[in-house]
Amino acid sequence: MAEHLYPGFFSELLVLLLASLASVLLFQRLRLPDILAYLFAGGLVGPFGFGMVTNGANIHFLSELGLVFLMFELGLEFSLRQLLHLSRAVFGLGSLQMLLTLSVFASALFFGLDWPLGATLVVAGSLALSSTALVVRELRSLKLINRHHAQLAVGVLIFQDLAALLGLILVPALAGNSGRALHEQLLHVVEKGGILVVILTGAGKWLLPTIFHEVARSRSDExxxxxxxVIILLSAWLTQTFGLSMALGAFLTGVMLGECEFRHQVEADIRPFKDILMGVFFASVGMQIDFGLLVQEGRIVLFGIVLLILAKSVVIALAARLMGESATTASKTGIILAQASEFGLALITLGAQLHVLAQRIASLSLAIVVGSLILAPWLIRYNFEISQWLCRLAGQKVSGRDREMSRIPPNLSDHIILAGYGRVGQMIAKFLKNNGIPFIALDPDGNRIKEGRAAGDPVIYGSCARIDLLRRCHMERARLAILTFKSLSEARRIITQIRRQGYTLPIVVRTQNEADYAELIAAGADYVIPEMLESSLVIAAKVLSLLGYSKTVVQPQIDAERALHPQIKETAAPEREDGSRSPPR
Structure with a gap:
């Protein structure tokens, strides 16, 4: 390997890493994903930017290692148990979505733009995939992962991962370097891929657990x-020996290790290598984007991004409707999956390296994929509002809403609105019931709703992020509202709307970060309870007690700490314009 590296390689690598570091720091300040920072850094110093990194062969070697680690991590996230649990969504909706989306994109590229067959299949297949990592991360952070439409989306993503696995097998065949007919190449590659899957599956089931148990006995982290x-690189080498993509072996090995008890330790150990090499991979992808071409054909890129999001949303929603889902559920699923994926970046990059894609096509395709990934978090966060608007625009009824609203007693008054029926919410509900205080609880998690109704609690499906739902809970007659929000911006928006519409009831906001206190109070909240701060005080008191300190020593320290944080002191609510303080009734 050393003889293939010229002296300037190390300086170019240093330049690439410095540009990546500066870009990540800048993009984090702008609250943009790190992946975009790496893409920007690669484009900035690459051959289409300032030309500071020009030796593509050497950077390509490191980027390929980054792709290997990316595919290995995606394999770890792939769950065979979840595949079986969501079998209807995976094999029903997933296969239908893939067939329809691939057909639409391939037809548009092949017949509409007259692209070559190989380029059409690679780009259409890449655009048909959605980002598993991004979607799952956003759904978890928004606490929507257990919702029905979210589970449908996860099922589709699992099928897409399987389809991408097939793509990694077929792209080398589309390069057409063997002189055989295309169908013969495809058949040959699929045969080799099948043999490789059997080998790696067998090794993952019987060999790897034994190896890891022996290694664990050494009690050595190194x-x-x-x-x-060694296992990751060996699997990558094996697939390369078979004439297939190294990423394929890494992905299959990740899937196998994802089912063993060492998964979390493996994930933690590879993180430093993965993060650095994945950064190099995404930077190398950015080096392939011709920014001059994007300036000249910026309208095409913007049109492609909009068309991609609209087409995928509509096609996936249509597939969900054909599977018997409601209009609202179908549209929300389509919006969540409207973006392209990191797998798509990998397939386009592989196609460009094997000369299946021309440079212009690769640059435009990469730019469209990246653009859709930029918009994806916003689409996922507001999928409900967008789907509601689309359903009303199409004249569709919002399914289940009227039935759900009928669960709210029409004469409900002097009650508590409790948004969030998790562990904290359930404990609050218990105290309210024990003291005979009426309440209505809201939660977006179907499992929690079932638990609450089984316990006899009045729990309805919904989120306090919707002001119209809060109004339906008879806010004008409520004694108090206890609200939990996904983000500070959402909390500010809803609390401001509540106050602007003239509601004067006290509002208690639960938040994890005490730094949000001032902004939430300014928006109109009466009390802000930072859960992490309060729980840390309870833990500290317990620790000192276990260490032998008496309550008379501990309590003044806790009280002094609370005094430093006015947000958790029990002070009166701010005065309203009419001079009242909204006291408890």
Missing amino acids: IFVLTVL
């Missing part, structure tokens, strides 16, 4: 890390 690296 040996464990080295073992993981």
Whole structure:
């Protein structure tokens, strides 16, 4: 390997890493994803930017290692148990979505733009995929992962991962370097891929657990890390020996290890290598984007991004409707999955490296994929509002809403609105019931709703992020509202709307970060309870007690700490314009 590296390689690598570091720091300040920072850094110093990094062969070697680690991590996230649990969504909706989306994109590219067949299949297949990592991360952070439409989306993503696995097998065949007919190449590659899957599956089931148990006995972190690296690189080498993509072997090995008890340790050990090499991979992808071409054809890129999001949303929603889902559920699923994926970046990059894609096509396709990834978090966060608007625009009824609203007693008054029926919400509900205080609880998690109704609690499906739903809970007659929000911006928006519409009831906001206190109070909240701060005080008091300190020593310290944080002191609510303080009734 050393003889293939010229002296300037190390300086170019240093330049690339410095540009990546500066870009990540800048993009984090702007609250943009790190992946975009790496893409920007690669484009900035690459051959289409300032030309500071020009030796593509050497950077390509490191980027390929980054792709290997990316595919390995995606394999770890792939769950065979979840595949079986969501079998209807995976094999029903997933296969239908893939067939329809691939057909639409391939037809548009092949017949509409007269692209070559190989380029059409690679780009259409890449655009048909959605980002598993981004979607799952956003759904978890928004606490929507257990919702029905979210589970449908996860099922589709699992099928897409399987389809992408097939794509990694077929792209080398589309390069057409063997002189055989295309169908013969495809058949040959699929045969080799099948043999490889059997080998790696067998090794993952019977060989790898034994190896890891032996390594674990050594109680050496260094040996464990080295073992993981050797296994990843060995699987990549094996697939390359078969004439297939190295990423394929890494993905399959990740899937196998994702089912064993060492998964979390493996994931933690490879993180430093993965993060650095994945950064190099995304930077190398950015080096392939011709920014001059994007300036000249910016309208095409913007049109492609909009068309991609609209087409995928409509096609996936249509597929969900054909599977018997309601209009609202179908549209929300389509919006969540409207973006392209990191897998798409990998397939386009692989196609460009094997000369299946021309440079112009690769640059435009990469730019469209990246653009859709930029918009994806916003689409996922507001999928409900967008779907509601689309359903009303199409004249569709919002399913289940009227039935759900009928669960709210029409004469409900002097009650508590409790948004969030998790562990904290359930404890609050218990105290309210014990004291005979009426309440209505809201939660977006179907499982929690079932638990609450089984316990006899009045729990309805919904989120306090919707002001119209709060109004339907008879806010004008409520004694108090206890609200929990996904983000500070959402909390500010809803609390401001509540106050602007003239509601004067006290509002208690639960938040994790005490730094949000001032902004929430300014928006109109009466009390802000930072859960992390309060729980840390309880833990500190318990620790000192266990260490032998008496309550008379501990309590003044806790009280003094509370005094430093006015947001958790029990003070009166701010005065309203009429001079009242909204006291408890």
